[in-house]
Amino acid sequence: MSLPPDVHVSIAPGAQLGENVSVGPFAVIGDRVRVGAGTRIGAGAVIGDHARIGADARIGAGAMIGADTELGPGCVVEEGAVLGKRPRLRAGSRAAAGAALDPLVIGAEVTVCCGAVVYAGARICAGAIIGDQAQVRERAVIGERSVVGRGSAVDFDSRVGARVLIQTGVYITHAVLVEDDVFIGPGVVTTNDDTMGRHLGGEPLRGPTFRRACRIGGGAVLVPGIEIGEEAFVAAGAVVTRDVGPRDVVMGVPARIVRRVPDADLHEHWS
Numbered sequence: 430m431s432l433p434p435d436v437h438v439s440i441a442p443g444a445q446l447g448e449n450v451s452v453g454p455f456a457v458i459g460d461r462v463r464v465g466a467g468t469r470i471g472a473g474a475v476i477g478d479h480a481r482i483g484a485d486a487r488i489g490a491g492a493m494i495g496a497d498t499e500l501g502p503g504c505v506v507e508e509g510a511v512l513g514k515r516p517r518l519r520a521g522s523r524a525a526a527g528a529a530l531d532p533l534v535i536g537a538e539v540t541v542c543c544g545a546v547v548y549a550g551a552r553i554c555a556g557a558i559i560g561d562q563a564q565v566r567e568r569a570v571i572g573e574r575s576v577v578g579r580g581s582a583v584d585f586d587s588r589v590g591a592r593v594l595i596q597t598g599v600y601i602t603h604a605v606l607v608e609d610d611v612f613i614g615p616g617v618v619t620t621n622d623d624t625m626g627r628h629l630g631g632e633p634l635r636g637p638t639f640r641r642a643c644r645i646g647g648g649a650v651l652v653p654g655i656e657i658g659e660e661a662f663v664a665a666g667a668v669v670t671r672d673v674g675p676r677d678v679v680m681g682v683p684a685r686i687v688r689r690v691p692d693a694d695l696h697e698h699w700s
């Protein structure tokens with residue numbers, strides 16, 4: 430590391446930096462942090478105690494990496510992203526599931542874009558992309574090579590499979606399962622509580638389930654607990670109030686079946 434003598438960085442004595450790590454001005458690196466060889470840390474980035482950063486990663490200016498976070502090799506954390514945020518919950522929130530949160534774990538070659546916030550307790554698998562200003566809450570899982578688009582939110586405890594494309598401005602609520610190869614268009618809203626808060630504490634919330642390779646058009650709204658079948662197609666703007674069968678094409682408000690997905694459109698022909 431070479432900096433002019435009047436430029437300040439703060440590196441705790443217990444931190445271990447591998448070979449050819451570069452650290453920008455005003456960065457702060459906490460105690461017992463490990464940084465792999467070749468990683469570049471931008472100006473003003475803050476890395477909390479005990480965090481582990483793999484080799485050849487790039488941490489952008491002003492990014493915050495919380496204590497204990499594990500970041501795999503080759504990751505890119507863009508400017509102003511926040512990793513390992515602790516939730517701030519209202520009194521009685523069901524998101525406070527009791528057990529302490531595990532550290533945030535991020536696999537190899539993940540990109541977290543500018544201003545995104547990924548909470549402690551989440552897991553982001555290899556090759557995933559978390560878009561600008563997106564949010565991934567505690568205990569959520571994002572599978573390999575999946576994308577969470579700009580400004581989209583994946584709420585606590587929801588699970589997203591591999592190669593899922595969640596486009597811009599999508600809300601994946603708590604208790605949603607998204608299987609592999611699902612496509613979720615812009616502005617899709619999922620819901621999990623028919624009573625909108627007027628239920629006894631402890632009653633489970635039921636998010637929708639997206640089965641493998643289904644496709645959801647822009648602006649669709651899914652009511653609590655419904656299932657979208659494998660390879661099903663939900664048209665733009667639909668309000669889905671009933672389960673959708675495998676390969677059904679549904680449209681409208683409320684959504685009704687209009688046809689079946691033809692063989693030529695199945696995911697196996699487009700992957």
Ligand SMILES: CC(C)(COP(=O)(O)OP(=O)(O)OC[C@H]1O[C@@H](n2cnc3c(N)ncnc32)[C@H](O)[C@@H]1OP(=O)(O)O)[C@@H](O)C(=O)NCCC(=O)NCCS
Nearest residue numbers: 596613614615645646647648663664665666667680681682
């Ligand atoms: C479903 C979709 C593919 C259109 O299907 P289509 O069979 O080609 O529809 P057509 O244009 O032939 O229209 C057939 C009828 O359905 C209606 N219709 C078409 N799309 C509709 C929709 N999303 N919701 C309600 N009605 C719709 C048409 O108005 C037409 O009605 P009419 O017969 O009374 O005139 C399209 O509406 C859609 O949802 N595309 C998905 C786009 C998207 O969200 N992509 C995400 C990434 S950008």
